[in-house]
Every structure is written in C-alpha cells, then in structure tokens.
Amino acid sequence: MPTARIIYTGDLRTEATHLQSGTKIGTDAPTDNHGKGEQFSPTDLTATSLGTCIITTMGIRLRAEGLDFTGTELAVTKIMTPQPPRRIARIEVQVHMRTNVELTDEQRQKCEEIAQSCPVALTLHPDVEQAVTFHWN
Structure with missing residues (x-):
C-alpha cells in the first residue's frame, strides 16, 4: 500500500x-x-526528517527508562552544494535537550549514539555531512 x-x-x-x-x-x-x-521545499523536508527521526528514535528507546523529552527543541540547518548538481551538502542539527531528570554520562552517550543511527541518518547518502550537536540543560 x-x-x-x-x-x-x-x-x-x-x-x-x-x-x-x-x-x-x-x-x-x-x-x-x-x-x-x-x-x-522537498530538501527542507529531508533535513527536517533527520531532526524528527533523531528525537523520535530517542523517545522510543529511552521512554522505558522513564525519561521525558517534552520541550526538547531541535534547530535544523540545511546547506546546499554551491555548484551543480544541486543537492544537500550538509545538515546541521542542534539538539537542545530538556529532560525531567539530570542525565548520566551513559545516558547522554546513548542519546548521541541514537542520533547517529536513526533510520533517516542511516538512509542519507554518505556524501551528505550530518553534524549533530547536543546542548544539555
């Protein structure tokens, strides 16, 4: 279907x-x-999909630990190639974490690993640079 x-x-x-x-x-x-x-734009949606996939996958995997990410904000920046062929060269994702508890170093590491391995991150062509930065609050 x-x-x-x-x-x-x-x-x-x-x-x-x-x-x-x-x-x-x-x-x-x-x-x-x-x-x-x-x-x-279609390429805006591609970049946005990376951000939404990162936080959704984190939510799926860490909800069992009682972690609530409500209020977490992601800022996504899409950078296109300067010369043809026209394509996304780089996607920058700034993750401003808001959680209901202070995360341990292990939990923070897990979040960063999830961001690197969400389905959209793994689907994007290796030529598309993915720069994900976490800001822990």
Whole structure:
C-alpha cells in the first residue's frame, strides 16, 4: 500500500497526503530555485526528517527508562552544494535537550549514539555531512 499521494498543484508546488492519517503537507520550490519559498521545499523536508527521526528514535528507546523529552527543541540547518548538481551538502542539527531528570554520562552517550543511527541518518547518502550537536540543560 502506498504511503502518500502527491499532487502537483502548479506553480512549483505540491500537496502530499499521508494516506494512513489524511494529514497534508504542501511544498514549494525554494526562492533560490525559482520558487516562492512559502512552504517547506522537498530538501527542507529531508533535513527536517533527520531532526524528527533523531528525537523520535530517542523517545522510543529511552521512554522505558522513564525519561521525558517534552520541550526538547531541535534547530535544523540545511546547506546546499554551491555548484551543480544541486543537492544537500550538509545538515546541521542542534539538539537542545530538556529532560525531567539530570542525565548520566551513559545516558547522554546513548542519546548521541541514537542520533547517529536513526533510520533517516542511516538512509542519507554518505556524501551528505550530518553534524549533530547536543546542548544539555
């Protein structure tokens, strides 16, 4: 069964529907590539997927330890190649951790290992540099 249905709505835009939930996401070409930049671009979604995968995978694996990450914020920066072919060169993820308890060094190490091994991190081409930095509060 398909995961999504995508319709090209014209003017370099799409509407993607997640078939299981019915949730919709619109995309727009970025301003540096003929678009208006009024919605996520496809490459924005790729970079954003890395951040959401990191924190979701951490939540799955560490929830059993009673750790609550509510309020944790991630800042994702996508950097494109300066020359053709156009592609993502680097994704920077700043993880500003908020937890309900002080994490041990072992727990912090586990979080960093999870970030390096989430499904999106493992799926991205090795030429895409992934720079993940944790800020522990």
